[in-house]
Amino acid sequence: MKAVRAIALLLFACLPAASALAQSSPAEEKKPAVAGFDDMKAARAALDEIIRAYETGDIGLIQARLDPAMIGYQRFIDGMRRDSTSLKQIRLHLFEANVTAGPDVAMIQAAWEKRFFGVADFTPGLFTGRSTFLMHRAKDGWRMAAVSGDNPFSSESGVLATLTVMPSAIPFAGIPVCAGTFPVSIELVDPDLAGLQSVTIEAFTSQGDRESVVLTAISPGRFRRAGLPLCQDAIPPFSSNGTVEINNTAVPATLTFRYIDANPGANRPPATLVRSVTIR
Incomplete structure (x- = not known):
């Protein structure tokens, strides 16, 4: 009987330690507080995918890569549709890009240059600007959540003249x-x-x-x-x-x-x- 009581006391004494270990396990699985280089590359790759879709007029893919809560979402899409019908052979290039990333958000600052031909008479055109792209990590990957500064994706969505x-x-x-x-x-x-x-x-x-x-x-x-x-x-x-x-x-x-x-x-x-x- 004394032996049984001793074993029970030992089990009760081990319970707090086991509980503390169980509580510490999920903490070890938390995402790091600072994003790594892979997150920066993934966010930039997602932005490049949106750019290539814009150049080819793939509005469906762009919609899938935009955050539905994006301010001005419909106006953004409408502007892209207008560009896809009025401009051809669009080429959008980013340069001087600077990527800052956290666990679930990334900010990409870059200058850009957009070349194209007008549909009416195939007159060449060139627009330039500087933008900040806010990317948000969703369950299915990185999505664009906002664009500030000049908007390279829509000729009618606001660029300083x-x-x-x-x-x-x-x-x-x-x-x-x-x-x-x-x-x-x-x-x-x-x-x-x-x-x-x-x-x-x-x-x-x-x-x-x-x-x-x-x-x-x-x-x-x-x-x-x-x-x-x-x-x-x-x-x-x-x-x-x-x-x-x-x-x-x-x-x-x-x-x-x-x-x-x-x-x-x-x-x-x-x-x-x-x-x-x-x-x-």
């Missing part, structure tokens, strides 16, 4: 007497406007003239004008008559071009692009 005006200075003596045209190069690149044949920007001077300037599409999302109705006169300018007039009694003056990008991407508010030319 660029406005270029050359030259930056105009000698007053070279401006013709009204009416005349001066060789001013104006170029606007806004991928959100791919498919439009023209776009209108605003031109105004420090002397009070204000005119609308129409730029013509030379490729999807790229608009250009090589000359501007610009002339000099001895009287104050008249606004909205189609010609930028410079009063020769109030020089130097400033000619400013303005374009409002209503959808610059990354949930940013409308952006105003301004370029100024000095006349002296």
Whole structure:
């Protein structure tokens, strides 16, 4: 009897240790707090798979690789569908990529360049930008959860436009007497406007003239004008008559071009692009 009691006491004494061992086993199976190189490679590979699907127009595969809770999910898909019908031979290249990964989330920051041909006339096009891709690990692999910055996957989902005006200075003596045209190069690149044949920007001077300037599409999302109705006169300018007039009694003056990008991407508010030319 004493022997039985001794064995029972030994069993009870071993129970806490066994319980502690059982509790520590699941902890040992937890995922590491820091992701390894394999996680970074897997997240980047998932993003590359989405890029290749976008280039080939495989919208079904893209939908399977997007997080259903992604903000702007439907708009993102609709933009891709528009690109697949209006752009051909799309090639999207990432460079300067930097991958930061945790156990279940990865952030990929990269610059990108997208080349394509427009369907209407096979005019070549080129868009560039910089984006941050947020990847989330699901049960079936890595999925894209968000895109911030410029969106390379949809030409109408928000990319900050660029406005270029050359030259930056105009000698007053070279401006013709009204009416005349001066060789001013104006170029606007806004991928959100791919498919439009023209776009209108605003031109105004420090002397009070204000005119609308129409730029013509030379490729999807790229608009250009090589000359501007610009002339000099001895009287104050008249606004909205189609010609930028410079009063020769109030020089130097400033000619400013303005374009409002209503959808610059990354949930940013409308952006105003301004370029100024000095006349002296």
